[in-house]
Amino acid sequence: DGGITQSPKYLFRKEGQNVTLSCEQNLNHDAMYWYRQDPGQGLRLIYYSQIVNDFQKGDIAEGYSVSREKKESFPLTVTSAQKNPTAFYLCAGGGGPLNTGELFFGEGSRLTVL
């Protein structure tokens, strides 16, 4: 099995707690992305990284943080500063030796704030 692996699939959090979502890839993608999906709003970009130890804010970065210490991993932390964190989070990878413009998505992590 391979590709983009996200964990956990489901996560519950109390208000005021930080939570970290894992994203690992074995496809040698240079770039990795975090999107948030809400009903009726499509996929909105949170953060992306095109190279190790570098990342850029997307359209809705407030209340989130990321790191890219190694090529294979791009974890997302949802902090207590995120006002409405309940959502479906999707990690994706792209680029590398076979760069076609396509993004490859994981199966997502559903976060619910209680």
Add this chain to the structure above:
Amino acid sequence: QQQVKQSPQSLIVQKGGISIINCAYENTAFDYFPWYQQFPGKGPALLIAIRPDVSEKKEGRFTISFNKSAKQFSLHIMDSQPGDSATYFCAASKRGNEKLTFGTGTRLTIIP
């Protein structure tokens, strides 16, 4: 600021019919236009994509039509099947950058 507008939000089509989903974009720097298909509880997967040097691309029952002057593109699903029931997203990106801007999605339901 929504750079890619998608319609309709939901669509019901009879089995065997043609499903049509439309998208419009604003940024003329976009030069890659993919469509993604998403089943419930799963991540999106690339269905078909087009670049602006052609006006149409067909893969099996799926066709993208592209109108550069109108800044519009559409997905046509011929002979729609119940297995096509899913959410479809159009997207766009600029040359050399896979950072995709997505439309808001269309929930397609194919009824017998």
